[in-house]
Every structure is written in C-alpha cells, then in structure tokens.
Amino acid sequence: MSDTIPGVKWSLAMNCPLRQDDEKSKRVFDLARSYSGCLTESSGTFGICEGICVNGTTCSFIGNSFKTTVYYLPRDGFDVEGEFAGLGGVEGLHQLCGNCPANAALDGVAGCADFFQTPNGAHELDEELQRLAAGLGLEAAIKEVFPATDLMWYGFWIESPLSREALKLLQPLLEALLAESSAGSFSLRDADGLNQFVRAIERALYFSLELHVEMMPPGHVDFGWRTTFSHCPRCKAGAPVAPWTEVASDWVSCGMCGHEFDPEATYSMESMEATAFRKPSDLRETMGDERYRPFANAYLIQQGAAPQDAAAMVEQHLAPPDPKMLERRRQVAEKARRKREFILTVLFQGIGEARSDSQDPHFNRAIPEDYWFSAPEMEILLARCREYGVEFVSMTHHSVHDDLNGLRVHYRDFPDMESAFKHLLAQGCNEWFSIRLLIPDAAI
Numbered sequence: 001m002s003d004t005i006p007g008v009k010w011s012l013a014m015n016c017p018l019r020q021d022d023e024k025s026k027r028v029f030d031l032a033r034s035y036s037g038c039l040t041e042s043s044g045t046f047g048i049c050e051g052i053c054v055n056g057t058t059c060s061f062i063g064n065s066f067k068t069t070v071y072y073l074p075r076d077g078f079d080v081e082g083e084f085a086g087l088g089g090v091e092g093l094h095q096l097c098g099n100c101p102a103n104a105a106l107d108g109v110a111g112c113a114d115f116f117q118t119p120n121g122a123h124e125l126d127e128e129l130q131r132l133a134a135g136l137g138l139e140a141a142i143k144e145v146f147p148a149t150d151l152m153w154y155g156f157w158i159e160s161p162l163s164r165e166a167l168k169l170l171q172p173l174l175e176a177l178l179a180e181s182s183a184g185s186f187s188l189r190d191a192d193g194l195n196q197f198v199r200a201i202e203r204a205l206y207f208s209l210e211l212h213v214e215m216m217p218p219g220h221v222d223f224g225w226r227t228t229f230s231h232c233p234r235c236k237a238g239a240p241v242a243p244w245t246e247v248a249s250d251w252v253s254c255g256m257c258g259h260e261f262d263p264e265a266t267y268s269m270e271s272m273e274a275t276a277f278r279k280p281s282d283l284r285e286t287m288g289d290e291r292y293r294p295f296a297n298a299y300l301i302q303q304g305a306a307p308q309d310a311a312a313m314v315e316q317h318l319a320p321p322d323p324k325m326l327e328r329r330r331q332v333a334e335k336a337r338r339k340r341e342f343i344l345t346v347l348f349q350g351i352g353e354a355r356s357d358s359q360d361p362h363f364n365r366a367i368p369e370d371y372w373f374s375a376p377e378m379e380i381l382l383a384r385c386r387e388y389g390v391e392f393v394s395m396t397h398h399s400v401h402d403d404l405n406g407l408r409v410h411y412r413d414f415p416d417m418e419s420a421f422k423h424l425l426a427q428g429c430n431e432w433f434s435i436r437l438l439i440p441d442a443a444i
Helices: 023-040 089-098 123-138 139-145 164-182 191-207 283-287 289-302 307-318 324-347 375-388 416-424
Strands: 007-012 047-049 051-062 068-079 113-117 211-215 219-222 225-228 268-271 391-399 408-410 432-439
Touching: 007 191, 023 047, 023 051, 023 089, 047 289, 051 113, 051 307, 068 283, 068 289, 068 307, 113 191, 123 139, 139 164, 164 191, 191 211, 283 289, 283 408, 289 307, 324 375, 375 416, 375 432, 391 416, 408 416
Parallel strands: none
Antiparallel strands: 007 113, 007 211, 047 051, 051 068, 219 225, 225 268, 391 408, 391 432
C-alpha cells in the first residue's frame, strides 16, 4: 500500500490496431508495452525466453554466507506469438511499430503512449526550472504560452493536446533538466521516462502529431482499492483539505492555478478490479509443473546460472513446503497479529482517527499505520509507549501545506520518540501525525 506515484501520462495521437477503444485492444497494447520493456531490460529481472515474455519474477539464491548470487525465477508472463497473433505475431508487431512515426521507444514497440514520474521535491523542481528557463531566455515565452500557476511544472500539463509553441518551449527546457541530471547537479527519479517523453515531443514536432498530456492527481492504493484525493480538476494540485478527510460540498479556490472548484466532486474511491485491473498470468499455473520445470531451468541459465545450480533452484521452488518452515511462519504471523492487537486496543485506545478504508482482517479496524493523531493525542500516545517500552521506527506529519506535508523523522536520528516529536513541532508541524511502532515481545 502506498500513495500513488505523481507523474504525467502522455500519448501521441495515432490510429492503429493497438490503439482501438475496446478492452481487447487495450489489453494487447499493455502486453506490447510489457514486451517492449523486456526487450530493453538490462537488469536481468525480466526478459524473453523460448517465446515467453516474463514480466514477473521471484528471487532465488545460490551461494553461502561469504558470497551469494541472486537469480530470478519466472513467475508471471505470456506467450508473445499467441497474444500478438492478431497483429501477425511478433514480426507483425515490430513492423507495425517500426514504421510508425508515433513510436518514441528506443529499440522497442508501443512507444506512442507512456507515463513518467514527476521529479522529487515540488519547490526544488520549480527553482531548477526557473533557473534553466532564465538561462535559456524562455521566461517570457513560458508566461505567454502556458497558464499561470504558482509552480511552473503544474502549468505545463493543463492544456491538452500541447500546442506547437508549447512543444518548442518544453523540448529545450526538459533537455536542459535531463542534462543537469546526467551531470549530477539535479536528481530525477525517472530520467528514462522523461527522456522518452522528450523523444515524443521531437516526433510530435517533426511529424505534426498531437501530443496529449495529463497530470495525475494525488491518491493512494491499497488492498485492491484506488483512492483519488480531492484535487483541482484543472491543474490536478491537491485540494486545501487533508487527505482522507470527508469534505462537504463547497467551492474553494485552487492555491496553484486559481481555479474555483468543489473538492467533494474530485474525491473518489473505486475497486481496481472495477477499473479493468489485469491479474498477472501465473506461469506455473498455466504451464503445469511438467512444462514449467524445463522452462524455468532455461530462464535461469539465460541469466548466467550454471545448469546444476538452475536445476537445484527450480526443484527447491517446486518442492512442497517444509512443515517446520510453515510452523515457523505461523508463529511469526501470530506474533505479528498479537502486536497489531496490542497497538490497536492498548496504545491507540480512545485516540487517533483512521484515515483509510483498508481493514486489519483480524479486528475489522484500519491497520495501525493508517491512524492519524493530533498533537495532544500524540502526547498521550508517547506516554503510553514509554510505559510499555515501545520504540518508534518513523513519525510522519500530514498537512494541507505542501512544505509541511510528508515531513518524516526516523529512529536512527533521535535518541527517543519525545525528541523526534519535539523536532517536528519545532518545524511548525501541528496538524496530524502518523507513526510506525516497534513493539517488544515482552509487551504481548
């Protein structure tokens, strides 16, 4: 479970068999993107072996305490010729995308649409963009072409498709940002994704293609549910309300772009199954052990494993679970359950507020990490933790203000919880806090 990754979805307008508006075409397009990623995968985790595209793996280890080598056993995947039969198989797919002006993937296919992650740190990114725009002499043109926003990045993605003038401004600016990243002067969390978007800009300009963009709104994913937090429908910046807070229908002004909107109208929660979430194909299940065994051997050998090591890893993977190991797992799970029970029924008794619909299956209550506490409630919680010898792993502040939201402190930086809490208060944090706790065995 985690907050959704902030980023931008983009697509070059192109009518082709991969881009039809039906579920079958969308599924084939997703598989084509997965296949393309395996073609260019350099880590060895995913790949193509004996006509099977492996897009899900599980780790296996060979070695001893002095030297251990990690290999990846195939878990999920699909038959490429079978899935792309309607396009003429793999050869037909490569011909289709190889001659397509909208394919921005290097040595790949289905490169006409993708997603890239927003660089870390909204304010740090804005300062870098402002500096680069000034150095390139683009400040006045950017103000003229893009809608005005408090942070420059948000203004780039409001209007879609991007105008030719917008493309001509984004190309040198993003190229300069990538150059800073390559030089180590600025950190990008998804340089490869941004590089592909720049290639899409080049193709949009050269072939006069429409380039559609969409900033993704803030949200959260856990236990098969996707929550979209209240946000401005124009620039997608978060609404001035705390996440997970029930919002009455009311009009507010966006602090990023000035647009007036109703926060209640942009909050939603939906099942990922209801939004066509595709379950991966388990290769062992679809192949059966008789076919899976030689295939998994070949996949490990393709990664560089010695044949005898590959055979040993596969047999270990296919072997029935050891009863002693299952009992150890049961004991570990039971201890974890009792610690969660202690947190919910003793430490959190009468304080805190669950900010998620995810449930602890044993107690029909939200899991401990999804409880938020006010500053006075935190004082009560810390006193209870002292009483039972409970330590903390991390403490996070949640705020409607970007500069205070997500501030986190860790146990390794402070001698105790009180010092960590006082540090957050000194930073101006006084809204909502969440905490991850370390419960000693003696407490349960």
